[in-house]
Amino acid sequence: MTTTAESVAEQRRSDVHLSYLRPHKKFxxxxxxxxxxxxxxxxLVRAIDKLGLPRDEVALVSGxxxxxxxxxYLDFQALHTTHGRALAFATGVKFARPDLKVIVITGDGDALSIGGNHLIHACRRNIDITTILINNYIYGMTGGQVSPTTPSGAYATTTPFGNTEKHFEPCDLAKGAGATFVARTTVYHTPQMDRVLADAIAHHGFSxxxxxxxxxxxxxRLNRLGSATALLQMFKEKTTSVGKTExxxxxxxPIGVLHRDLETTELCDEYQKIVDSLSKGKQG
Amino acid sequence: MSRPKRQLMMGNQACVQGALRAGLRFYAGYPITPSTEVTEGCARELPKTGGRFLQMEDEIGAISAVVGASVAGVKAMTATSGPGYSLMVENIGYAYMIEAPCVIVNVQRGGPSTGLPTKTSQSDTMQTRWGPHGDYTAIAVAPSTVADTVTETIRAFNLAERFRTPVTILLDEVIGHMQEMISLPEPGEYQVVDRVKPTCPPEEYEPYGSTDNFVNPMPAYGDGYRWYATGLTHDAMGFPTNRPDEIVVNLDKLRRKIEDFRDEICKVRADWMDDAEFALVSYGSVSRTALLATKLAREAGVKVGCLQLQTVWPFPLAQLRELLQDCTAVIVAELNMGQIVREVERVAPPQARVHSLLRYDGEILTPIQFLEKIEEVRS
Structure with a gap:
């Protein structure tokens, strides 16, 4: 039986979620x-709420x-763009308006296949954008086609005899390309996800x-892995906290924060230095 | 009053100067001949005025960043040539759909494909109108001199802001790389239009709601309106819709906000047209030769007039219909295999024959070619 204090706390938590939903959007x-x-x-809502970000200063960009x-569904500035281009649009938003907190929501097909080039260059620039890549190993909206993270041998509607290709490791790719904050988590590990997302958004640089x-x-379904809960169970069993020995x-x-670099300079800061030095030159 | 300072300037540089005067604050580009001087000029000049410049990973990234900057609240531009324009087409379409004001400079070279990187052409005229898939109405301007490039670039920005739409500046290699002595306009000598911002309380704001002129006020990010933009067909709130009635409202808005206000957009320069029997119709660099040929033909006693389409899209239907009404023949000159000529055929009076004078070998049309064509048409 839940105590009154617990149910009040629970009620408050769900109110937090409700207050971030778009008022006009029908569910x-x-x-x-x-x-x-x-x-x-x-x-994501809990992470933003925990950080206390003014909601007018948050921009969500997706592909x-x-x-x-x-x-x-969320009550922030929002740009729902074209396939793979979210990071390029987000780069424009952030570079034009460094005062905004820019968060990109993307998937494995969007970010790693059609948008692969934009992803590696956004990482390289170390522009202060947070990218949340939801990796479900497949193209869901178009009905189950193979993606760059589909494991070798796995089935998709376009790999009816098993996937003959190798897959990308998104976190390795992001780190290799220059992202200064890289983390992995799962939908099973929600308390960890809350912390990781808050840390990623607070990080000054490309997270x-x-x-x-x-x-x-x-x-x-195509790989006979069972229901949603069976897949969540799989995420629990097949992952372990980062930092363990092999x-x-x-x-x-490994799940958790995989890479954090606080030394590398951020793009907008560096450009601002040039703008400032040029305007000083003009005065002097 | 001191005499305005005259300086030697290239068309591509003049485009940068025009953009800065119009309020350019953000440029994203990718190097491509023959437009690179626009990109280089913005890299050099923008940070001096507090603006921002980015060289993106490709042209798709460049136009995406430009649209992102535009919705965030600043005036933004990119420049490219045919192959880059082809890559940008996806997100120019997105800008039409979400109604993001921005300016795209296309310094045309020969095509198709990589074509003729260093030679001139006007073969992207139709791509400018019909590049992205779907139904929409495009705006494009075409300067013919370096001085024109400054004023038409300012006009392109003003049209983009007024109509909340991408506007293309159709330069060609000749205008882009030609140097002429010009005086840059001083502040106060030109008008600058800024997008209208909403004044209603945020909870009453409909980003795509019904308005008298089909254009909605557009807040900057951070202004408190927290609107949603999508490339999907959307309702008054900007949310995706599949309802037939809302689909029609969305598409009609994109068309009517421009079609119903053509008079504000369409600009045609007419020389010696009052008593003209023959009219030369051209745009961009070709209009320079057409004007000279008109002068030479007049000196020889032939009643020729010259029409320059300063606005190419929307096609200036009403103006041309009126200007051509007494002509017996029209010669449409372009550096392609015949693109705008069909638009002219649709507005030419019944008594007038419409002829094409075309060149697509990378070279410019010469006055001799014009005079020979005029002779051919007269006989």
Missing amino acids: PNLWCPGCGNGIVMSS IGCSSRMPV FVEVLSNCHTYFG ESANGKI
Whole structure:
């Protein structure tokens, strides 16, 4: 039985979520029942709320795909752009208006396939943008096609005999390209996701968070992995906290903050120095 | 009063000067011949005025960053040539759909594909009108001199802000790289238009609601309106819709905000047209030769007039219909295989034959070619 104090606290938490939903937007959302995208959305809201960011100063930018529909439900500035281009649009928003907090919501197909070039260059620039890549290993919106994170051998509607290609490791890619904050979490580990997202948004530089998420509708069904809860269970069993030795990790996927670099300079800061020096030159 | 300072300037540099005067605050580009001087000029000049410059990873990234900057609240531009324009087409379409004001400079070279990087052309005229998929109405201006490039660039920004739409400046390699002595206009000598911002309380703001002129006030990010923009067909709130009635409202808005206000946009320069029997119709660099040929033909006693389309899109239907009404023949000159000529055919009076004078070998049309064509048409 829950105590009154617990139910009041629970009520307050859900009020937080409600207060960040768009007042005019009609629900339900378009995601399948049990989709991990909703879990990421509520975690994002808690992270923003915890950081106390004024909501007028937050801009959400997304591309195309199931996860990219998220900004329509949240009461922030929102730009739902074209397939793969979210980071290029976000770069324009942030570089033109460094005072804004810019957060990109993207998926594995959006960010790593059609948008791969924009991703590596945004990482390289170390522009102060937070990218949340919801990785469900498949193209969900178009009905279950192979993506750059689909494991070798896995089934998709365009790999009916098993995937013959190798997959990307998104976090390795982001780190290699120059992102200064890289983390991985899953939709099973929501308390960790809350912390990781808050840390990523607070990081001054390009932060990249990969959230492993369930598409039971396509990835789960085509690969006989079971229901949404079975996939969540899989994320619990196949992951382990970052920092373990190879032996104790036992082949499990590390989750948590994988890389944090506080030395590298941020793009908008560096450019501002040039603007400032030129305006001083003019005065002098 | 001191005499305005005259300086030797290239068309591409003049475009930068015009943009700065119009209020340019953000430029994103990618190097491509013959437009690179616009990008280089912005890299040099923008930070001096507190603006911002980015060289993006490709042209898709460049136009995306420009649209991002525009919705964030600043005036933004990019410049490219045919191959880059082809890459930008995706997000120029997005800008039409979300109604983001921005300016795209296309310094045309020969095509298709990589074509003729260092030679002139006007073969992107139709791509400017019909590049992105779907239904929308485009605005494009075409300067013919370096001085024109300054004023038409300012006009392009003003049109983009007034109509909340992408505007293309159609330069070509000749105008882009030609040097002429010009005096840059001083503040006060030109008008600068800024987008209208909403004044209603945020909870009453409809980003795509119905208005008298089909254009909605546009807040900057951070102004408190927290609106949503999507490339999907949307309702008055900007939310995706599949409702037939809302789809029609969305698409009609994109068309009518421009079509119903053509008089504000369409600009045609007419020389020697009062008693003209023959009219030369051209735009961009070709208009320079057309004007000289008109003068030479007049000296020889032939009643020729010269029309320069300073606005190419929307096509100046009403102006041309009136200006051409007494002509017996029209010669449409362009550096392509015949693109704007069909638009002219649609407005030419019944008694007038419409002829094409075309060149698509990378070279410019010469006055001799004009005079020979006029002779051919007369006989």
